[in-house]
Amino acid sequence: MRTCVIHGDMSSDSAADQYPTVNLCDDCVADDAKQGADHQIVSKEGYDPDLGDACEWCGTTADDEAEANG
Numbered sequence: 001m002r003t004c005v006i007h008g009d010m011s012s013d014s015a016a017d018q019y020p021t022v023n024l025c026d027d028c029v030a031d032d033a034k035q036g037a038d039h040q041i042v043s044k045e046g047y048d049p050d051l052g053d054a055c056e057w058c059g060t061t062a063d064d065e066a067e068a069n070g
């Protein structure tokens with residue numbers, strides 16, 4: 001699980017909507033890295049549980065991820 005700044009709603013006047021900070025699971029981070037110029041992640045930080053424990057894109061939780069990783 002990683003906390004990431006992603007490209008959001010560029011038509012919004014709010015920077016928080018243009019570049020929202022969300023939690024993404026490792027699978028989504030890895031998939032995004034394969035998208036080349038179409039990637040959505042602007043920057044990756046450490047995991048911040050204060051933002052919630054589920055992946056913004058696929059809903060995988062930190063617990064699910066820990067289980068999948070054994």
Ligand SMILES: [Zn+2]
Pocket residue numbers: 024025026027028029055056057058059060
């Ligand atoms: Zn995910």
